[in-house]
Amino acid sequence: MGLAMNLKAEQRQIRKQSTQAFLLCAAITVGCVLFLPKLVTFPSEVGARLAFAIQTSAVHFAIVIVAVRLVSSGRYRSAADIGGAAKGPRSPELAVKVAFLQNTLEQAFVGVGAHLLLASVAGGRWLALLIASDVLFAIGRLSFYRCYSYGAGARAFGMATTALASLACYLATFALFIGRLFGGG
Numbered sequence: 001m002g003l004a005m006n007l008k009a010e011q012r013q014i015r016k017q018s019t020q021a022f023l024l025c026a027a028i029t030v031g032c033v034l035f036l037p038k039l040v041t042f043p044s045e046v047g048a049r050l051a052f053a054i055q056t057s058a059v060h061f062a063i064v065i066v067a068v069r070l071v072s073s074g075r076y077r078s079a080a081d082i083g084g085a086a087k088g089p090r091s092p093e094l095a096v097k098v099a100f101l102q103n104t105l106e107q108a109f110v111g112v113g114a115h116l117l118l119a120s121v122a123g124g125r126w127l128a129l130l131i132a133s134d135v136l137f138a139i140g141r142l143s144f145y146r147c148y149s150y151g152a153g154a155r156a157f158g159m160a161t162t163a164l165a166s167l168a169c170y171l172a173t174f175a176l177f178i179g180r181l182f183g184g185g
Contacts (some may be wrong), residue, residue: 013153021160025136029168032132033125042127046120052127053119059134060108060115063141067101100145107162111137114169121176129169136165 043049071094075081080091090098115130122129144158 010151010153013151014156017153017156018160021140021157021164024139025132025161025164025168028135029129029132029165032128032135036128036131037125040128042124044123049119049123049127050116053115053130056130056134057112057115060111060137063138064101064104064108067097067104067141070097071101096145096148100141100148103144103159104141107137107141107166111162111166111169114166114173117173118169118176121173121180126172126176129172133165133169136161140165 043052074091074094074097075084078091078094080088081094111133115133118129119127140158140160140162142158143161144155147154147158
């Protein structure tokens, strides 16, 4: 019964944190799409849009580099881990860093793919989603890492924020692609 109650409590916390992440993502995404085009001129030609997508993906790449550095530094500073993954089980401290790195690599791949796909079909104000994605990716990854050790409910805000940032780009891509396909534009 205790495990089932813990599972239910974690699931409630995941739903609560995910809802909060959704609200943050919605606010930042809508804010970027509405207000950034008044401050920034986004590229219109497909080559320039794709270049912009790669440039905005630098945030994703930088966070992957930070995650790699955390693992490397963790191994260097730990007698239990300095021998590498093949020498035995990793310490709990390093295990968190490795999990963060793996998840960050996965999410960065999804996020950069979203950037490139969106830039391939969208111009103008929709490219502001790439900036929103960067901001949310950074917030999400920081929260995910800081809360990782406290359980699934605690890290759900970071995970949802990261995932929703990419999802917004994918949804916009899909909608614009379908609109172009059926609207003739």
